[in-house]
Amino acid sequence: MIAQTLDIVTTAAILYAVATGLLLVFGVMKIINFAHGGLMTLGGYAALIATQAGLNPWLAIPLAALFGGVAGMAIERFVVRPLYARPLDAILATWGLSIIIGQVITLVFGRGVQFTQAPLEGTLDLFGESYSAYRLALVGIAAALGLALTALLQGTRLGLETRAVIMNEDLARGLGINSALVRFITFTLGSALAGVAGALITPLSSVDPNMGVPWLVNAFMLVLVSGASLASLLAACLVLGGAQVLVATHLSPVLGGLTIAVLAAVILRIRPQGFARD
Amino acid sequence: MTEARRLSLILAVALLALGAIFAGPYVLDTYSVNVLTRSLLYAAVALTVDLLWGYLGILTFGQSVFFACGAYAAGLVFTHMDFSEGNAVLALALGVGGALLVAAIVGWLAFWHGASALYASVITLVLPIVATQLLYSGGTFTGSSSGLSGFMSFDLSMEAWFWLAGSFLVAVTTLAYIVVQSDAGRLLVAVRENEQRCKYLGLDTSRLKILVYLACAVIGAIAGYIYAGYAMVVAPELAGFVFGTELVIWTALGGRGTLLGPVFGALIVDYESAQLAGDYPFVWQLIIGTLFVLVIIAFPRGLLPVLFDIPRKALGLVRKRPAAPPASVTLSTLDAAETQGEEVGDDGPALAVHGVARRFGSLNVLEAIDFEARAGELVSLVGPNGAGKTTLMRCIADGAERSAGTIVINGHDIGRKPPEACVALGVGRKFQMANVFETLTVAQCLQIARARHARPSLWRRARELPLPEAAMHVLATTGLDRQLSTPAHLLSHGMKQALELSMVLALEPRVLLLDEPTAGLTKTERMQIGAILIDLTKKQGLCVLLVEHDLDFVREISSRVIVLHQGRIVLDGSVEEVVASELVKQVYAGSGHAGIAHESGPSTAQEMPA
Amino acid sequence: MSLMRISRRRLLLAGTVAAGLLAGPALAADTITIGIPVGLSGANSVVAPSVVQSAELAVEEINAKGGILGKKVVLEVADDASGAAGAQKAFDSLIFQKKVDALISMETSAARNAGLPIVNRGKVPYIYTSFYEGRSCSPYMYVNAWVPDQQVAPIVDYFKDKGAKTYFLIGSDYAFGRGMLAFTKEYIEKTGGKIVGDEYAPMDATDWTAILSKVKAANPDAIITSTAGGAPNVTLTKQLRAAGIKSLYGNLAVDEGTAKSMGPDAEGIYIAGSYFTNIDTPANKAFLAAMEKKFGKEMKTPNDLSVPEYEAVYAYKAAVEKAGTTDAAKVIPALAEVTVDGPRGAITMNKQRHAPLTMYLGQVKGDGSVDIISTFKDVDPGEQCPKLK
Known part of the structure; x- marks a missing residue:
């Protein structure tokens, strides 16, 4: 029971970390960034570089943010911006980019599976259950990410302008907000978060050119059911991530792998606003 | 060019391709x-x-599944039941049936009224x-990751398979080409262009999308x-x-919305990849x-x-392009006896609105x-x-809009029906901003407006377009x-308004909802519209509900005026009564800026700290 | 691969369509061409280079000693993208365009299955050199690698001797994973063990949380896994270690190279196979030295997938020499009769197109090398293709 609760909480935390960047981009730009998986992979390789350079494993996180952010800037400027008026095309183009990122990584680093050093090893005793220490740490990291983003959106001028663009872009522009700049910063931030997510999941898995792909669809579905709110994303991660763990444990892991996608599709069919309040 | 020649x-081109x-x-x-035998099937x-994507505007990543439906039906039947002629037919039926079932489920999930692209x-x-x-997870039944192989199949030569795959591709391409060029095919473009307008022209766009999706599923399954x-x-x-996304790449590279582009895109890229990918x-x-990425952007x-x-x-x-081609469609006036519009209910009101309310969260936009109206x-x-005002219009034209109350059109309760069903009951709605199909011609816009009455042909282009007298009157x-x-x-703003009005009139509505039809029009155009509206009510017996800011215009043409204020009716009476009313003056004086800006829906912007 | 060449090829993109339609390379009659369809990209791309190197070494050695029947041997490598669609293209290209005399390759089961109908049409001998889930049969195909019947027994018998009574099986949901574990389950139950859990995750899954929680709850004496190669296998091992599970751990899908790259997490894993670099025979030492000499720093560690490729080239040579011709109808029966004495020992593919093999049980040490614990001579592949001799 305790093990299962911990599974659910840690799974939700990982999903939350993976989906926040996507959510931010979706909220402001109304496009699903298909390159998110590719950017996560980039973050994973940033962590690999950190390991190979013998840096402190925690430094992988800012390095991954840097990698993701720089790539994000280039993508926004040269691919997403020209396609502002064609959202479906922007989706396709970002997906094409994910192919490019994957192939470039393959050419540079090779196809092989590689490993990074985990910042935390071993298990921790919690409520009489010994549980993977790193997974538990991820709950804290995801919470910190969520709180930092909330603070950024609620407490700064940039956050205010971002929220204005999310609510009504035309009106925000009318009020003198430079929405192009907001979009640029958001995409960069979203991409940096994707890189961070990539670095965060590497200690649990491995680094390979396709590592981001399996996360992509689940992250999409979570963002779609959450609208553009960090709070409803948290709810979606807990509910759908919890459902995934329960189905995987009690029915079959294969069905568990499909749970988030299928459940989210049905939820959206029945309640188009998903977990958002209205 | 005549229809037969076209x-x-x-x-002739199809025969050439077959050759x-x-x-x-x-x-x-x-x-x-x-290699090409497979490429030909992928191209289909x-x-x-x-x-789906180029014509109907549905970006789809999942067409591979229908291909697999047909392929697995054959693989499963031939593996588990042995190959025979009877089983071959069974497998085809199962493949097509399975694809239809999957497509129906996806259609239900993806193409409901209000689902976003x-x-x-x-x-x-x-x-x-x-x-x-x-x-x-199908284990030995589906062969899991290894798939199924080693089953017997039709004993055909390699050449025969090539001919079969090629003929199938030529056949479906020709068929698809004829359909998209036909009157019915133009509906697809109309849905992609402006789905909302289609719904308010009485077209069940969800049904149309699902039908096309089902047809595409069948093509995929047969391929x-x-x-x-063969394989x-x-x-x-x-x-x-x-594979699903590869199909999208081929389509994008070849040229979406061209049919031939994707076919050649698939053939060339797939053939080349056999050479170069190795x-x-x-x-x-x-x-x-x-x-x-370059093609998508540039x-x-x-x-x-x-x-x-x-x-x-x-x-x-070298050669200057000829001026606008001569009209390929001739208009004619529909015989009054042939009009199919909703019959006028016996003596009852054409429109009855009772206790209607509309709330957004805690905000009451309409109340009681x-x-x-007769x-x-x-x-x-x-x-x-x-x-x-606009919210009320929306509630009358779309059963899903209101939060409470009943709306009865010609004696029929609209219930929770979607816009296209309300149109069938006799509602015609003209939007505030001119809402037409921008890339289509005037004649084509009108044809689409008639599609509800005259089922468009799947292979021909109509040369004649009979329109109800009212619509003809506006056009003339x-x-x-x-x-x-x-x-x-390319039309002027006023002309677009007129076009939209004639499109709505082509529906033969009994209740006409007009949201500021004269906004942005010149004085002359305004007079013309006014005269037409009077004519429609007096001669054609339409019930017209008009949202208008120009009180002079209202005074000239209305038989009755309803004054709304803060979501409630404050006055309902004759023109004289309203003009004389002190209350109305206060309402307008209080609001400060009568008749200037467009009314907009409740905006979340108000909640935003500026 | 030079960029100049690539950009030129890009320019020629359109031209090659036309050229490809008309040209078929004219091959001189004094060479024998062996086609190698292999997953240069996709899931197998990690191991594919070692496979190609093995084949290159074999061909170089053979040509240095005068070729086969006095003819020079030429290799044609084609990428099958580790999947069915790519394999169809690769097989088509090798058989009908490059007109190879034989195919020898290590591939995924999906790629092999997709290629077999094309092999049937082209009627060329095909030696499949990858271990697989078993029971794939074609009149043109021989297999010189292991099947479940040969690999599972060493591990399970060893665990039994160590006192294991309860077993938990974990696999990826694909043909190999299911095939291996179905056989394992049957074998464990036959020999008196008890299965306390039997779980499969999606093939690309890298999150094993739910399954590992069940493993902890069941607390088995031993765990046997058979996942997809690469990331799923590695993540399972890492997460299993991170969860603090201490049961005996037998991995049916890990090879020496992967184990080495996993570092300390791999320590203690039991693996069984027909080849480890530590095999102490003169033939293996000579082979490793030759590899080292030919490829130097570029050498990919030889493994249980690449060594059979090396031996299969020699098997084909022996069969052609026995038949006195490259005529497929004569070479195919000869393949069952010839014996190759290679790094894995003396091997004859005489058991329903499969080969009895000497199997080894090993345990991964802290430094990533494999300690060979015991050897099982000429393990029989069992009933694989009863309809074929």
């Missing part, structure tokens, strides 16, 4: 015949991606992921069935996301990815149109709205901005009948 030209297919095995080496599936795309993205996972018979192997990657496995992917129409444009531009330097009445709805008065071949986006 169709025989298409058939080329027939000659194929004689001029190509065995290797190319083998790419064609369905183009129909993004949502539909994401559903088609989930589809191949689910399908692949199910195939993997998959032929593939399995004698089926594998989960046939259903996969990678030599440069990773670089080849990189090239395709880069090319894809040549969204794909490469085929670019190729065609080069000679056209070169010729254009009660009124009735046929032949022209009721004007006035009130300051934010009074709820405004002179639009002389601009039938002009694309709508």
